[in-house]
Amino acid sequence: MNSITSNPARWENPVRQSQQAFRSLLQALSRPCMPVSMPLPEGGAGSLPPELAAIALTMCDQDTAVWLSPSLDTEEVRRWFRFQCGASVTSSPAMADFAFAARPEDMPLLSDLSRGEPEYPDRSTTLCVGGVSFDREGNSLSVLASGPGISTSLMFYCNLPEEFLGRWEENHQAFPQGVDVFLCGQSMVAGLPRSTCLKAQKEETSCM
Template structure:
């Protein structure tokens, strides 16, 4: 399969994408620290303060994570309806190959308004290399209001509370199945505006 099958519209082909991080090294380091803290403390809502260009339809947090985590060695999956401007931006700044199938991706980014595929469609890693699994970035409507969830697992003292609005009804049922596959399974970042929340596959979610 051609990982570069998505072609840009003629209107974008000769136009330079908007800037990435204002200071690439500092911005990526700052965003990476926040991402690590989010995964180390599942359910804790943090903010990425590094400034970066944000293509239409994306959020600052999602773009900052992609600029930090995705590169030429990490195939990226985007839903079919994502704007060409987003694809051009990520190709220019990250150099990442774009794949057509969720199972071929190391990272997947789902902006608001795009349906999340079944988590089982993404690469769960291999028993010998569980770290080769996919990481999903999903934009939600709110990380302060919405469905009340109770989290437990590594990085959480007894229990933690999280409120999330904007995910499909069956998403958390799929997450429980993903958790049961540990040490295999996908990891997750939820984003909203500049906020992020990390949910590694080791996190148990009850609602």
């Protein structure tokens, strides 16, 4: 609590840094499954990983509702969202514009989030997951990604649980409705828009 009160996570230069962070997010979503580095705020936001704090400071304000995974849903993090972003916290994932999960294990079911409506697929939740590693070695998931933003296809590695693939397929099939995901960790962010197709791939198989 004290760490937040005395030194809450925020941009030293909000105009410049939120522009830079936004460009990282825009690039990440435009070039799915290619992690890009992003600027991180100084200070603490409780259990909220710094990459997620960066997204919140860049994208959230009084016009956005935010859902927090159980491990993030503390008074400390709520207060931070209220005072640093002006965003309101909702307990219903389907009502959230942005959902934040501290770690891959904390991810809500994609089907519990909003996919938008047929006429307005933009009224969907964007899920932001922290604690993601993109190392090739020792990660649980290696997938072949294709779709808009990807020239032919590319291999992507991360520590998301294996059951994620089935859930993602269902999400992807609902296109143009669906949830978009930002995977964050190691000061990087990778985008996973609903338009991306993921296929499980053994590492040995070469992709193009």
